[in-house]
Amino acid sequence: MNRRIRWTLAALLALAPLAGLAPAARAQGDDAGPKALALGSVAPMRDAAMKSVDGKPVSIASAAGPKGTLVLFICNHCPWVKAWQSRIAELGNAAARQGVGVIAINSNDPVAYPEDDYDGMVARAKEVGYTFAYVVDATSDVARAFGATHTPEAFLFDARGKLVYHGAVDDNAHDASAVHEHWLADAVSAVAAGKPVATAESKAMGCGIRYRAEKSQ
């Protein structure tokens, strides 16, 4: 390729965004934060080792069960997590018994939320009765890779490792007796049974995850 052609191609590439050739952006003015992992995706950073409340390193891969894997982004300080935590413990402990591996990840910066430090996690896991791994995402990179924005937020992968459910625990954080939609429990049961998940996405309010500062490259 001669020099003139190379320069022409370089100029065209540089001008492409101005000509509307850049990838489609979100709606003007909208900045909804990181984009969550799409359904059908595999879990990113599966092999990243994170310190669990028992002091041992656990990764998403090592927590995976034969029938699926539930990745939960939670923390200690958030009232929404507190409202759901006994249901999360019950559901997570039951999922593990059904062959669905469970890992709960705390990606919050404890400088912003001191209650979310490691000692707080150890105490909370004991208090609530989490029998699954509750780990520290020490760089917040796992949350970034998932596009997780708030706690609690669930990502459920099937036996083939594909994301089949993303969203909330159920439709009523405040009152367990008034829940109409048991989204996550139903999805876990479907995955454990090797069946399709009826409702693959749901939403609920939650506390924004305060990511740790990114390390400069």
Added chain:
Amino acid sequence: MLAVLTSTWLAAVLALAAPAATAPPPATPAPPVLRADAKRILSLVQAPGARATVLNVWATWCGPCRAEFPALLAAARRHPGVRLVLVSADFDDQLPAVRRFLAQHGVSQTTYLKAEPDQAFIDGLNPTWSGSLPATFVFDASGKRVAFWEGEADAHRFEAAIEQATRSASSKEVRP
């Protein structure tokens, strides 16, 4: 003069009559807090009469919400004709804390409390919203959303979004 003396006397009587409190007195009386769903909130932000509308969904338990609140209020107050709609996502039984927080920040206008299930409320306001708090939506005079973001913002971001909304072609003339 009589009115001033009367109001001063009344304030003194009320102050003496008030029970002793451990917390500092609120800056303003607690504003009315009404329950509202997304449909009602959208009708408010799209009602004519404002050069722009800033809608902020917050909660008393949300650290970033509390942190950005003064900057949000200051930005709205600096721009005459800009309507501020505040919606708390607190649970119903936290209403006293909501009122206390608003009063402490000098909010006297009517504010709102989310009154429908999370998913319906979130998608009703903006399907691209993940549900993370705080969430801020900025609309121009025609009710068209010109900005939306999740997470804590600083004064500059609020100012820039309001400027953008008031510069919008449809905000040149405020609908009566």
